[in-house]
Amino acid sequence: MSVRVVIGAQWGDEGKGKIVDLLSDKAEYVVRYQGGANAGHTLKFDDKTVVLHLIPSGIFNGDAHCVIGNGVVIDPIALVKEIEGVKEMGFQLEGRFHISQTAHVILPYHKLLDQLKEKRRAGNAIGTTGRGIGPAYVSKVSRVGIRMVDLLDKEVLKSKIEQNIADINFALENLYKEPTLSADDLMAELDDSINTLSPFICNTTNMLHEGLEANKSILLEGAQGSLLDVDHGTYPYVTSSSPTSGGACTGSGVPPTALTHVMGITKAYCTRVGNGPFPTELHDDMGEELRKKGHEFGATTGRPRRCGWLDLVALKYACRINGINELTLTKMDVMDGFDEIQVCTSYIIDGKETKVFPLSLTEIEKIEPVYTALPGWDKDISGMTKWDELPEAAKSYINYVEEYLGVKFTIISTGPKRTETIIR
Ligand code: IMP
Helix, strand or coil, X not given: CCEEEEEECCCCCCCHHHHHHHHHHHCCEEEECCECCCCXXXXXXXXXEEEECCCCHHHHCCCCEEEECCCEEECHHHHHHHHHHHHHCCCCCCCCEEEECCCEECCHHHHHHHHHHHHHHHHHCCCCCXXXXXXXXXXXXXXXXXXXXXXXXHHHHHHHHHHHHHHHHHHHHHCCCCCCCCHHHHHHHHHHHHHXXXXXXXXXXXHHHHHHHCCCCEEEECCCCHHHCCCCCCCCCCCCCCCCHHHHHHCCCCCHHHCCEEEEEEECCEEECCCXXXXXXXXXXXXXXXXXXXXXXXXXXXXXXXXXXXXXXXXXXXXXXXXXXEEEEECHHHHCCCCEEEEXXXXXXXXXXXXXXCCCHHHHHCCEEEEEEEECCCCCXXXXXXXXXXXXXXXXXXXXXXXXXXXXXXXXXXXXXXCCEEEC
């Protein structure tokens, strides 16, 4: 039995989808625990490319129960579209897809507010995905949120929507100078989705507890990345949930004492999408080359991702806050053909060298990265499946990173397909 959390150890887009898909054939439950349709998990198998936003990435490999946990915020309309897409591909959801009763609902007004707030922030915009994530978590934390279980009782749902909409209309009219919304229109908009989603809504917390008691294997799938965590990330340029391992417990009901593995996923370089500090960002041709070679465009919004060298100071911080005890390296093949590969091994802040990731935004913005150059390799490693096939320089690169972090890489990804993987 294993209870493994799969976490993004950078700013998201590390390739968690591929790894969760790969590990799913040995899992009995695969659980998404936070975030919403801001995530875009790209999977490639049998010559198919699929992007999932809400359904756990385990749905295509094996027959694990796939659960959307209580920590996720769900856009019912987006989820129904995704369900239809998965069914069209010939995959069955009935009996193996489950939605937590206590996951919160993203309503159209959350998306509207997300976009209006970003516009108002102007030069200080977060660069959100515009999917309503922040406003939905605001509703949750301010205790006016609507939960999936509320969709099952239309009277309760209507009265909650009416209460919420009064405040939202006040803001739309007086602050944003936008047309107001009607509860009846919203109810009508939700009608079809409610019918589709109702059979999947259940007590997933109890389902997972029974799974634990029966020694079943559970895979907890994070979205975004540790440096976008609302507590531990580069606040305020973060998402509104906890992608870190603590969030896996609060977002699923699986207790911390049950976790057996915490797997951190890192690319062989760094990317970030949206605004906010990025100490090793490259604004030159090298950044452009990484973007092109790594196809670094957002899976949800299509935005070009900012690219830079691997930041070991930030990665060590991610290992510590998550308790990462195994690592996966993705996009290793993108590093083929460079004479030298730089890795950031310390920072200079106000003239002082440090290996500690700073927590204040002012300090983060002052970081001057200090790099160590490692030899590159000529060989094309894409698609390799054996450690012994890797060129010596690639092995040395991996060994160097492992030594710095004090954690071993158990999986190395050499391409986007399920099969293009080295398991150690
Ligand atoms: P939000 O999660 O849409 O509120 O966006 C907040 C920040 O998180 C923005 O910088 C987004 O670009 C970033 N973000 C959200 N989801 C993802 C993701 O799945 N990958 C990478 N960045 C993300």
